[in-house]
Amino acid sequence: MADWKKLCTLEEIPRLGSRVVKSPKGDIAVFRTAEDEVFALHDKCPHKGGPLSQGLVAGKVVTCPMHSWKIQLESGEAVAPDVGCAHSFAVKLEGGAVWIAL
Amino acid sequence: MKKLKLVMIGNGMAGCRTLEELIKLAPEMYDITVFGAEPHPNYNRILLSPVLAGETKFEDIVLNDLDWYRDNGITLHAGKQVVKIDRKAQKVIAADGTEAQYDRLLLATGSSPFILPVPGNDLPGVIGYRDIADTETMIETAKTHRHAVVIGAGLLGLEAANGLKLRGMDVTVVHLADWIMERQLDGTAAGLLQKSLEDKGLKFLLGKQTEMLKPASDGRVGAVRFKDGGEIPADLVVMAAGIKPNVALAKSALLHCNRGIVVSDTMQTYDPKIYAVGECAEHRGVAYGLVAPLFEQAKVCANHLAQMGIGHYGGSVTSTKLKVTGIDVFSAGNFMGGEDCEEITLSDPTGGVYKKLVIQGDQLAGAVLYGDTADGAWYFQLLKDRQSVAGIRDHLMFGQNHVGDVGHAGQNKAAAMPDDAEVCGCNGVCKGDIVKAIKTHGLFTLDDVRKHTKASSSCGSCTGLVEQIIASTVGGAYQPADTKDKPVCGCTEHSHASVRAAIRDKKLLSIPAVMQALDWKTPNGCATCRPALNYYLISSWPKEAEDDPQSRLINERAHANIQKDGTFSVVPRMWGGLTTPAELRVIADVAEKYQVPTVKMTGGARVDLLGIKKGDLPKVWEDLGKAGLVSGHAYGKSIRTVKTCVGAEHCRFGTQLSMNMGVKLEKMLFGMWAPHKVKLAVSGCPRNCAEAGIKDVGVIGVDSGYELYIAGNGGIKTEVAEFMCKVKSDEEVLEYSGAFLQLYREEAWYLERTCHYVARVGLDYVKSIVVEDAARRKELYERLLFSLQDYEDPWANAVKQPREYTALEAN
Numbered sequence: 001m002a003d004w005k006k007l008c009t010l011e012e013i014p015r016l017g018s019r020v021v022k023s024p025k026g027d028i029a030v031f032r033t034a035e036d037e038v039f040a041l042h043d044k045c046p047h048k049g050g051p052l053s054q055g056l057v058a059g060k061v062v063t064c065p066m067h068s069w070k071i072q073l074e075s076g077e078a079v080a081p082d083v084g085c086a087h088s089f090a091v092k093l094e095g096g097a098v099w100i101a102l
Numbered sequence: 103m104k105k106l107k108l109v110m111i112g113n114g115m116a117g118c119r120t121l122e123e124l125i126k127l128a129p130e131m132y133d134i135t136v137f138g139a140e141p142h143p144n145y146n147r148i149l150l151s152p153v154l155a156g157e158t159k160f161e162d163i164v165l166n167d168l169d170w171y172r173d174n175g176i177t178l179h180a181g182k183q184v185v186k187i188d189r190k191a192q193k194v195i196a197a198d199g200t201e202a203q204y205d206r207l208l209l210a211t212g213s214s215p216f217i218l219p220v221p222g223n224d225l226p227g228v229i230g231y232r233d234i235a236d237t238e239t240m241i242e243t244a245k246t247h248r249h250a251v252v253i254g255a256g257l258l259g260l261e262a263a264n265g266l267k268l269r270g271m272d273v274t275v276v277h278l279a280d281w282i283m284e285r286q287l288d289g290t291a292a293g294l295l296q297k298s299l300e301d302k303g304l305k306f307l308l309g310k311q312t313e314m315l316k317p318a319s320d321g322r323v324g325a326v327r328f329k330d331g332g333e334i335p336a337d338l339v340v341m342a343a344g345i346k347p348n349v350a351l352a353k354s355a356l357l358h359c360n361r362g363i364v365v366s367d368t369m370q371t372y373d374p375k376i377y378a379v380g381e382c383a384e385h386r387g388v389a390y391g392l393v394a395p396l397f398e399q400a401k402v403c404a405n406h407l408a409q410m411g412i413g414h415y416g417g418s419v420t421s422t423k424l425k426v427t428g429i430d431v432f433s434a435g436n437f438m439g440g441e442d443c444e445e446i447t448l449s450d451p452t453g454g455v456y457k458k459l460v461i462q463g464d465q466l467a468g469a470v471l472y473g474d475t476a477d478g479a480w481y482f483q484l485l486k487d488r489q490s491v492a493g494i495r496d497h498l499m500f501g502q503n504h505v506g507d508v509g510h511a512g513q514n515k516a517a518a519m520p521d522d523a524e525v526c527g528c529n530g531v532c533k534g535d536i537v538k539a540i541k542t543h544g545l546f547t548l549d550d551v552r553k554h555t556k557a558s559s560s561c562g563s564c565t566g567l568v569e570q571i572i573a574s575t576v577g578g579a580y581q582p583a584d585t586k587d588k589p590v591c592g593c594t595e596h597s598h599a600s601v602r603a604a605i606r607d608k609k610l611l612s613i614p615a616v617m618q619a620l621d622w623k624t625p626n627g628c629a630t631c632r633p634a635l636n637y638y639l640i641s642s643w644p645k646e647a648e649d650d651p652q653s654r655l656i657n658e659r660a661h662a663n664i665q666k667d668g669t670f671s672v673v674p675r676m677w678g679g680l681t682t683p684a685e686l687r688v689i690a691d692v693a694e695k696y697q698v699p700t701v702k703m704t705g706g707a708r709v710d711l712l713g714i715k716k717g718d719l720p721k722v723w724e725d726l727g728k729a730g731l732v733s734g735h736a737y738g739k740s741i742r743t744v745k746t747c748v749g750a751e752h753c754r755f756g757t758q759l760s761m762n763m764g765v766k767l768e769k770m771l772f773g774m775w776a777p778h779k780v781k782l783a784v785s786g787c788p789r790n791c792a793e794a795g796i797k798d799v800g801v802i803g804v805d806s807g808y809e810l811y812i813a814g815n816g817g818i819k820t821e822v823a824e825f826m827c828k829v830k831s832d833e834e835v836l837e838y839s840g841a842f843l844q845l846y847r848e849e850a851w852y853l854e855r856t857c858h859y860v861a862r863v864g865l866d867y868v869k870s871i872v873v874e875d876a877a878r879r880k881e882l883y884e885r886l887l888f889s890l891q892d893y894e895d896p897w898a899n900a901v902k903q904p905r906e907y908t909a910l911e912a913n
Contacts, residue, residue: 012905014906016653017651017652021912028912056628
């Protein structure tokens with residue numbers, strides 16, 4: 001069973017930005033797109049472990065700050081031709097609050 | 103919505119490239135059907151020569167395998183030749199009766215070898231050199247027969263001859279002209295080339311006209327007879343005397359054809375529903391017999407098929423490179439020269455090197471290189487860009503400064519490197535990896551190679567080498583990147599120059615406004631264009647445009663440098679490199695309090711505190727700020743440091759107060775964002791202990807004032823700064839340096855260092871504004887001071903708003 005945890009309000013995540021969440025499962029990056037969609041990925045790039053939370057968000061993709069791999073926010077998959085996947089977590093918005101399933 | 107029907111005739115490189123581009127732009131627009139006369143999927147025709155030579159296998163040169171057609175929902179009729187286009191009914195009919203309806207038709211029928219109209223040209227054993235079947239025939243014939251004759255000593259003929267020789271045949275090349283490759287080489291280079299091919303065992307008969315091909319007793323070809331009466335034995339004759347576009351089908355459909363199918367700048371034929379690309383098309387009177395132009399044609403054609411309606415093809419400048427292992431020859435443009443052309447030549451027959459550059463006006467018009475083609479890609483770029491070479495004429499012959507100094511063990515000639523030599527020292531990519539990727543993935547451009555191999559994608563020092571490797575692997579199909587009007591990134595067609603102009607002329611003040619005004623293709627850009635746009639906005643409209651932190655990369659957003667483990671480094675500013683015991687005490691206290699694992703001096707002679715957790719940054723800055731220490735901007739595309747020597751304050755040789763001058767400069771420039779990082783130095787005498795000769799602005803004190811040097815660089819490629827002017831007073835140092843830096847800030851492209859900017863616009867141009875035009879200098883200087891006034895320490899601001907630095911909890 002998914003264990004839903006309340007994180008913050010949507011406004012506490014900058015638009016086209018992210019916040020780091022400390023969790024028992026390690027650091028998680030929570031992203032907010034321009035359309036106010038929210039996604040969560042394990043905060044480690046599949047390439048060399050760079051913190052994806054520190055990357056630049058555009059569309060539904062984050063560019064890793066270390067070596068510019070592009071990671072898709074929905075699936076955690078790297079954009080081709082790079083190959084790799086960051087674990088993704090379910091998130092939901094309820095009444096302006098952001099929830100995450102751990 | 104019902105999909106439109108696109109039919110393509112011809113399953114070669116030009117057509118498939120167009121489909122690839124089209125699928126990228128409009129994946130859902132068409133149902134696509136492809137007819138190909140050959141029973142193979144699309145393969146890389148230019149690599150047939152290495153297949154013949156036994157250096158590559160056919161499987162390795164397939165560009166689009168059958169899965170590609172299936173994955174993209176393309177119906178492929180391989181081995182079916184279209185015999186009729188019914189324009190009225192908008193359908194095509196193949197020889198076996200297969201029909202396909204079209205809304206749009208793409209003709210990519212390619213070309214065929216020109217077969218000499220001589221008796222015997224239809225005998226068994228007489229072939230052209232065009233496709234897999236020809237290649238297989240040659241390989242098989244070489245196993246059982248001895249004498250091969252290649253008619254035509256052009257690129258293809260020589261590659262065929264070389265391959266047949268390597269397959270064990272006795273090969274004679276027959277050529278009508280007086281020297282080989284006369285369409286690509288001058289007589290001197292051709293002579294050198296012929297000699298090295300003769301050393302490999304090839305025989306040449308020049309100035310010979312073929313009269314007839316005589317049959318042997320078994321009915322296949324047996325000999326070639328010439329007009330002058332001579333005769334040589336031939337078990338195999340390869341016709342390589344040119345190609346002719348395949349226009350028969352188009353002609354039968356009454357489409358307007360000359361040599362090729364006539365197309366407009368949008369690759370459209372006279373029937374607006376029908377397009378043509380590649381070797382079958384004739385554009386502005388030229389039917390290209392090379393692969394390179396098709397990439398541009400494919401792009402334009404796909405754009406119009408996708409109904410986007412922008413982009414036009416303006417013709418191509420082509421280059422030639424012979425793909426014969428061990429022989430290096432390159433030519434491009436007007437290599438023969440002529441009236442109102444000048445030639446610069448370098449000839450070293452013993453060393454086997456010959457180079458000729460043809461110059462017309464102040465531009466490079468053509469080049470022939472033999473023996474050392476390392477700079478071919480650069481010359482081709484200069485040709486293509488029509489860049490003025492007036493300023494570099496004296497060293498043009500000696501090649502480019504494109505290859506960096508470090509990271510590839512001093513190598514500057516890719517051809518001389520073994521496969522296991524490391525080309526890219528950042529990402530550990532060897533030459534063999536790059537060659538393999540080029541062949542297996544069908545790569546033709548630097549960008550493609552960067553994506554697939556990562557070579558040259560980090561510091562860029564090896565870019566020139568990678569370009570050489572692409573050029574030597576794919577030969578004349580290599581297209582240098584369009585540096586002049588290159589789009590900022592995949593999100594737009596606009597170049598840096600046109601984006602800058604639009605922001606200035608339309609007074610655009612935010613990133614969404616720019617993207618809307620310039621029809622950005624992506625909703626919020628990408629990690630390449632957003633930082634560039636943000637810089638252009640704040641530099642064009644200081645105090646008016648929004649500075650968007652989410653469009654800055656992490657270092658500038660966090661005001662610290664991210665390290666490989668995700669921690670950050672902090673470098674407090676020390677004006678002119680000066681500090682005090684009090685400051686050092688605070689730094690020491692901070693280092694202990696936050697358990698900073700590493701303390702070192704930076705290259706710019708400042709203290710670096712490495713390994714600080716992001717959450718601690720605001721606390722560190724608060725502590726440092728209490729002692730008056732502010733951000734050192736070691737993380738930014740901005741002013742970094744002004745390095746100084748001791749100067750006349752203490753030094754017995756000093757002529758000027760260099761420390762004082764350095765502090766003044768650094769205080770003036772505090773908070774200056776720039777296209778790239780900016781480093782200065784001030785030395786108090788010509789001994790130049792501050793190393794001002796490799797700085798963006800270097801100031802050297804002399805007894806009578808200061809010498810100002812600009813556009814130096816100590817990084818990837820060491821560039822010695824160039825002398826700009828001499829000034830008398832401290833105030834003039836500030837004004838001239840400031841004006842130069844403001845010019846750079848206003849005109850350079852994002853991520854262009856001063857050395858690259860000045861190389862692009864020319865030192866004379868910079869001087870004409872900064873040195874010779876007092877009014878413009880003052881305006882520039884004032885604009886710089888205006889944009890820098892009231893700049894606040896970003897660390898102090900971050901201490902007040904620490905959200906960026908604090909993590910959330912989920913427990």
